Amino acid sequence: MTRKQRRGVLIGTCLAVLGVAVGLVLYAMRDSIVFFYGPSDVAGMEMAPGQRFRLGGLVEEGSVERGTGTTVRFVVTDGAKTLPVTYTGVLPDLFREGQGVITEGILEPDGVFHADNVLAKHDENYMPPEVAAKLKEQGMWREEKDADGPESKVN
Amino acid sequence: MIAETGHYALILALAVAIVQMVLPVIGTRLRDPQLTAVAVPAAQAEFILIGIAFIALTTAYVTSDFSVLNVWQNSHSAKPLLYKISGVWGNHEGSMVLWVLILALFGAAVATFGTNLPRQLQANVLAVQGSIAVAFLLFIILTSNPFTRLDPAPFDGQGLNPVLQDPALAFHPPFLYAGYVGFSMAFSFAVAALIDGRIDAAWARWVRPWTLAAWMCLTLGIAMGSWWAYYELGWGGFWFWDPVENASFMPWLAGTALLHSALVMEKRDALKVWTILLAIITFSLSLMGTFLVRSGVLTSVHAFAVDPERGVFILGIMAVFIGGAFALFAWRAPLLSQGGLFAPISREGSLVLNNLLLTVACAAVLVGTLYPLALEAVTGEKISVGAPFFNLTFVPLIVPLLIAVPFGPLLAWKRGDLYAAAQRLMVAAIVSLGVMIVTLAIYQKGPWLAPLGIGLGVWLLMGAATEIATRVKLFDASSTESWRRARNLPRAAYGSALAHAGVGLMVIGLVGTTAWRTERIEALSPGGTVDIAGYQLKFEGVAPRQGPNYQERVAVFEVTRNGHPVTELKPSKRAFAVEKSATTEAGIHNSWRGDLYVVLGDELKDGAYSIRIYFNPMVRLIWLGALVMFFGGGVSLSDRRLRVGAPKRAKPKSKTATAAAE
Numbered sequence: 001m002t003r004k005q006r007r008g009v010l011i012g013t014c015l016a017v018l019g020v021a022v023g024l025v026l027y028a029m030r031d032s033i034v035f036f037y038g039p040s041d042v043a044g045m046e047m048a049p050g051q052r053f054r055l056g057g058l059v060e061e062g063s064v065e066r067g068t069g070t071t072v073r074f075v076v077t078d079g080a081k082t083l084p085v086t087y088t089g090v091l092p093d094l095f096r097e098g099q100g101v102i103t104e105g106i107l108e109p110d111g112v113f114h115a116d117n118v119l120a121k122h123d124e125n126y127m128p129p130e131v132a133a134k135l136k137e138q139g140m141w142r143e144e145k146d147a148d149g150p151e152s153k154v155n
Numbered sequence: 156m157i158a159e160t161g162h163y164a165l166i167l168a169l170a171v172a173i174v175q176m177v178l179p180v181i182g183t184r185l186r187d188p189q190l191t192a193v194a195v196p197a198a199q200a201e202f203i204l205i206g207i208a209f210i211a212l213t214t215a216y217v218t219s220d221f222s223v224l225n226v227w228q229n230s231h232s233a234k235p236l237l238y239k240i241s242g243v244w245g246n247h248e249g250s251m252v253l254w255v256l257i258l259a260l261f262g263a264a265v266a267t268f269g270t271n272l273p274r275q276l277q278a279n280v281l282a283v284q285g286s287i288a289v290a291f292l293l294f295i296i297l298t299s300n301p302f303t304r305l306d307p308a309p310f311d312g313q314g315l316n317p318v319l320q321d322p323a324l325a326f327h328p329p330f331l332y333a334g335y336v337g338f339s340m341a342f343s344f345a346v347a348a349l350i351d352g353r354i355d356a357a358w359a360r361w362v363r364p365w366t367l368a369a370w371m372c373l374t375l376g377i378a379m380g381s382w383w384a385y386y387e388l389g390w391g392g393f394w395f396w397d398p399v400e401n402a403s404f405m406p407w408l409a410g411t412a413l414l415h416s417a418l419v420m421e422k423r424d425a426l427k428v429w430t431i432l433l434a435i436i437t438f439s440l441s442l443m444g445t446f447l448v449r450s451g452v453l454t455s456v457h458a459f460a461v462d463p464e465r466g467v468f469i470l471g472i473m474a475v476f477i478g479g480a481f482a483l484f485a486w487r488a489p490l491l492s493q494g495g496l497f498a499p500i501s502r503e504g505s506l507v508l509n510n511l512l513l514t515v516a517c518a519a520v521l522v523g524t525l526y527p528l529a530l531e532a533v534t535g536e537k538i539s540v541g542a543p544f545f546n547l548t549f550v551p552l553i554v555p556l557l558i559a560v561p562f563g564p565l566l567a568w569k570r571g572d573l574y575a576a577a578q579r580l581m582v583a584a585i586v587s588l589g590v591m592i593v594t595l596a597i598y599q600k601g602p603w604l605a606p607l608g609i610g611l612g613v614w615l616l617m618g619a620a621t622e623i624a625t626r627v628k629l630f631d632a633s634s635t636e637s638w639r640r641a642r643n644l645p646r647a648a649y650g651s652a653l654a655h656a657g658v659g660l661m662v663i664g665l666v667g668t669t670a671w672r673t674e675r676i677e678a679l680s681p682g683g684t685v686d687i688a689g690y691q692l693k694f695e696g697v698a699p700r701q702g703p704n705y706q707e708r709v710a711v712f713e714v715t716r717n718g719h720p721v722t723e724l725k726p727s728k729r730a731f732a733v734e735k736s737a738t739t740e741a742g743i744h745n746s747w748r749g750d751l752y753v754v755l756g757d758e759l760k761d762g763a764y765s766i767r768i769y770f771n772p773m774v775r776l777i778w779l780g781a782l783v784m785f786f787g788g789g790v791s792l793s794d795r796r797l798r799v800g801a802p803k804r805a806k807p808k809s810k811t812a813t814a815a816a817e
Contacts (some may be wrong), residue, residue, distance in 0.1 A: 009499045014511055017552075021515045024548045025522055032543035035536065054539055066757065070676045070765040089676050090389070090756030090767045093728065093737040104539075 034104060039081040047107050055083060055113055056102045064097055076101065076113070083107075087115040158223050161211025162302040165252075168204035168259070169292040171197055175262075175285030179278035180350075191274055194281035195266040201288060202256075202263035209243075209256045212301050216243050222308035225249060225301045231314040231733050233704045241325035242315045247449060247465075248301035250328055254445070255291050257329070257336040258284065261365070265340065272361060279347035280340075287339055290472045298465045314733035317705065323383040331376030331403055335441040337369020338410055342438035345431045346480055349487040359421035359430065364792060366417060366434075370410045371788035377403050378781035389739035389754045391674070391769040393777055396545045401524040402444035408517035409437040412510045419506050423568060425497060428488050429510070435484060439477040440517075446473050447524075501571040505563035512556040519548040557611055557662065560655055561618020565625060579625055583617030601670045608666030615659030619652040650791025654784045661780025667773030668749070680763040688770035690751055691715045692724070697755070697764065705729040707740070710755045710764065714744060726755040750774050 036054040037045075047053075055076055063075035071088045074097075085103055095101060095118060103115035175197035182190025212225070216239050221227040229246040230239055238245075244253040262284040269277050295301070318324075344362045348354040380403070385393040394400060416430045446469045497503040523540045530536055561583060565576035591610035598605065624630075626648060627640040677685050681696035695711040707729040714721040724742030731737065744751040749772035756765035 003496065006496070006499060010507065013499075013508070017511050017515050021519055021548070021552055024551055025519055028523075028544045028547035029526070032541070032547055034539045034541060036539060037537075066759050070678045070756070070759075072757075090739075090754055090765055093389075093739055 036102075038078040039076055039083040040078055042083055042107065042113075043081045049109070050106055052104065052106055054102055054104045055085065055115070056100070057083075059095070059097050059099055059101050061097050076103065083113050084111070085113045085115050087118055089116075089118075091118055157211050157214050158220070158302040158304065161208040161215075162300065164204045164207040164211065165292060165296060165302075168201050168208065168255075169289065169296060171201045171204060172285045172288040172292055175201060176282050176289055179282040179285075183275045183278050183350075188274070191278040194278040194285075198259070198262040198266035198281045198284065201285070202259040205252070205256045205259045205292075209252055212249060212252060213240060213243050215302075216240065219312065220308075221310070221312050222305055223301075224303040224305045227305055227309055227312045229312070229315050231312040231704065233311075233733065234315060234320070235703055237322065237325055238315055238320045241319070244328045245315050245319045245324075248295070248299045250332075251291065251295050251299050251449070252301055253329060254332050254336060255288060255295065257332050258288055258291065258339060261337060261340050262288070265365075269361070276344075276347055276351065276358075276361075279350050280343045283343035283346045284339065287343075287476065290475070294465075294468050294472065298468050311733075314704070314731065317729065317731040317734050317736050317738045318387055321383060321387055323379050324387070327376055327379040327383060329376075330372045330379060334369050334371075334373025334376050334410075335403075335406060335444060337365060337372060338406060338413075338434075338438045338441050340365035340369065341410075341413060341434040342480070345434035346483060348431060348491075349483045352487055352490045354427050354431065354491050356421050356424045359417045362434070363414070363417045363421060366410065366413055367788055367792050370407070370414055371785050371792070373403070373407050373410060374781055374788065375785045377407060378778050378785075382778050385774070386741055386743060387738070389741050389767075391672075391741070391752050391754070391767075391771060393668070393774065396523075396540075396542045398524045398527075399448055401520050402447045405517050405520055405524070406437055406440040406444060408513050408520070409433060409440050412513040412517075413437050415506045415509050415513075419503050423497065423503055425503055426507070426510075427491050431488065431491070432484060433510070433514070435477075435480045436514075439473075439480070440521075442469075442473045442476060446470060497568070498570045500566065500573050502563065502566045502568045504571070505559065505566050508559060509556060509563065512552055512559075516549050516552040516556075519552060520545065523548065554611070557615060557658065560615055560658070561621060564622040564651065564655075580618065580621055583614060583621045586617050587611070587614040598671055605666055605670035608670070609663055612659045612661075612663030612666065615662060616656050619656035619659065622652050622655075623649070646794040647791045650787045650789075650794065653787030653790060655787075657780045657783030657785075657787055659780070660776045660783055664773050664776030664778075664780060667776070668771045671772045673770045675768045677766050677768070678759055678763045679766045680761070683763075685766070685768060687768050688749075688751070688772075689716055690721065690770070692751075692753065692768065694764075694766065697758075700727070702729065704733065705731045705738075708755070710742075710753075710766075712742065712753055714751065724751070724753050726753045728755055745775060748772060 034052050034054055036056060038057050039055070042055065057076040057078040060075040060077045060082060063073075065073040067073075069088075070090075071086055072091060073084065073086050075082050075084050077083075085105075087103065087105075102119040103113065104117040104119070105113055105115035107113050175194060178190050178197070179194035182188070182193065214220075215223045215226050216230055217236070219226065219230060219232045219239070221230075225246060225248050226242075229249070230242045234242070242249070244250040262281060265272075265277065265280060265284070269280075272280075341362050344358065344365075348358055377400075380400070381393045384395070385391070413430065413433045416426050416433055419426045420430045446466070449465065449469055523544050527538050527540055530538060561580055562573070562576050565571075565579055566573070587610045590613045591606045594606040594609045623641075623644070626644055627637045629637050632640070673688055675685060675687050677683075679685065679694045681694055683694045685692045685694075691714070693713040693715070695713060697708050697710045700707050700709050707727040709725050709727040712724040712726075714724055722744045724744055726742035727740045729738045729740060739754055742753040742755075749770055752769040752771055754767040756767060758764055
């Protein structure tokens with residue numbers, strides 16, 4: 001094989017692998033990406049049946065209902081709109097009423113969001129940035145959380 | 156006083172780092188040996204000074220000095236000593252101090268043990284290391300000072316996030332950082348070579364041990380993080396394709412590629428420009444990992460503080476180093492001489508394929524990690540890219556590589572014989588195929604790809620065995636001859652075979668647990684039973700218990716198998732009063748078949764509890780595989796030919812070893 005041919009094989013292989021990779025990425029981008037919405041976004045749009053998305057907001061005070069089984073019902077709110085959610089399983093440790101939450105699942109035709117995943121928060125004071133942004137949009141953001149944060153005590 | 160000493164030491168370290176960055180470069184330009192030689196003591200002094208700062212901070216933590224803001228925010232007098240110490244790096248400021256400490260440690264190691272390096276290269280390497288230290292010390296001193304005082308001092312601290320109070324997590328950050336920062340050595344060597352405009356096989360020989368050490372630490376660090384997530388977060392998963400996990404995984408992929416391309420460069424003097432580029436990319440990805448984790452742009456347990464100023468600062472550091480290195484590369488790389496020729500089917504060719512697939516897979520992970528950030532910045536739309544994306548992109552790109560791995564070491568340098576390699580691998584192929592069929596027969600349920608995945612894992616294990624068997628001429632020569640060869644085989648050969656076998660173990664674990672995991676979610680009242688994977692669990696009830704700095708509710712499960720008692724599992728929920736937080740402690744019983752994993756959920760209306768039970772088959776192989784990879788790296792690192800400072804003395808011995816190997 002001449003030097004030129006060897007280089008050709010090398011470049012050809014690289015291009016082929018890159019092409020496959022780009023194809024895979026584009027294909028995966030179309031099908032496996034999950035959008036993040038607040039209850040107000042959901043109310044204002046047509047959702048394709050069976051489309052997975054993430055729903056974020058605050059767990060409405062007094063809305064958590066535990067039955068005798070393992071299914072939990074609660075309501076996610078962003079101040080303007082609310083959306084009922086059901087979830088079967090063990091909730092994360094810091095799931096509380098009045099706290100921020102992110103759930104992932106499908107909106108069923110009955111208007112209930114069936115979550116198969118409720119994301120764990122790791123810190124009492126920690127608000128997922130997505131949720132904070134949505135709450136700010138709706139004017140629900142309370143600054144008192146920051147007011148007793150460590151930073152302001154020092155200054 | 157101790158805190159001020161630490162602060163002062165940090166500022167002195169910055170001054171020394173500036174000297175280390177500037178003088179040696181001037182020295183090499185002016186060919187002034189005295190100026191050049193400044194690099195060595197400067198690097199050592201920098202390490203000592205940062206060490207003093209680190210010890211000062213640790214002392215403040217151990218003595219619970221709450222007049223230091225950082226200690227107050229992240230510690231508490233009632234915390235066990237181990238977590239007082241690990242609290243030092245369990246927060247943003249302290250973890251950055253650890254970062255520069257490890258950076259300085261690597262620099263001091265090159266200064267102290269790199270006596271066989273050419274003076275000029277050593278000086279330039281240390282200067283580049285110095286410049287990284289300058290950037291990060293400035294970052295710490297200007298935006299993240301861990302020694303800020305608090306007046307008046309509060310009576311007690313706020314405690315450490317309870318999920319971080321865990322032995323595996325205490326050591327996860329140091330190993331991860333040693334990996335991240337260790338790649339800075341490869342980066343510094345690459346930039347120094349570009350400054351010099353000269354590079355040869357010896358360069359690769361000097362870089363490889365550092366890269367290997369960094370790679371080992373990163374492997375162990377990632378494995379520890381995954382192990383911790385598995386048993387501490389209570390989800391029974393081991394890898395979530397979370398952006399922060401990806402941030403550590405990308406440098407690992409690039410670093411793995413770098414290890415292999417440096418091998419080509421060392422042995423055959425080829426792929427020079429590519430190796431340099433890969434060294435720059437690997438460290439750039441490490442920097443990006445630091446940025447993603449430290450800037451708070453991502454939602455995760457690692458985002459300690461969301462402070463835009465810090466994010467912008469790290470972004471600036473990234474821009475300077477990555478941009479600068481790439482500019483230097485574009486300018487100087489054409490000066491580097493082209494290396495040796497090789498046929499596409501050869502050891503070099505197989506290593507090129509390894510590099511190609513690893514870097515492209517790494518790029519796919521990069522796209523999946525950054526795309527949501529980019530999309531949000533541009534359109535404001537919020538999306539998440541999760542496991543389905545990576546399963547569709549990363550897995551198809553990495554599987555061909557895993558299939559090809561056993562061929563690589565059996566091909567000769569320059570021109571290999573694929574047919575001969577395939578013949579040698581015949582036994583391995585037959586065994587893998589057999590295992591595949593047996594697996595299919597045993598587990599008729601489950602995804603059809605799973606038996607293929609198990610076969611792939613066995614193929615990797617058998618491939619590693621075949622490599623060693625071929626090299627010692629097992630069955631081809633007399634047993635005494637094979638034994639002699641086995642003893643003379645360089646340790647690097649055993650190291651790479653072990654590392655490849657580790658990948659095989661990991662693949663088996665990943666496939667097994669993903670395909671055949673069983674999960675049950677039950678509402679159980681005391682006295683209730685559940686059957687899962689041949690085990691029967693009897694729920695005895697829940698009792699309170701007082702821990703050192705938490706209260707917990709412990710559930711007790713009697714586990715039996717075919718009527719014989721197996722064990723008692725005690726999953727619990729811990730409430731941490733100081734941190735106003737809670738954690739879930741899973742109850743895990745491990746056997747050779749897999750892990751029985753029980754999580755206690757919330758109390759339901761009628762006195763029942765929601766209980767989540769998993770059976771994760773073969774899950775331990777994942778971490779065992781990582782350990783074997785780490786161990787393989789260690790065996791390779793102990794090879795005399797690779798040891799820094801040893802090559803000269805080892806020469807006569809290694810010559811016979813190489814001769815025996817060929």
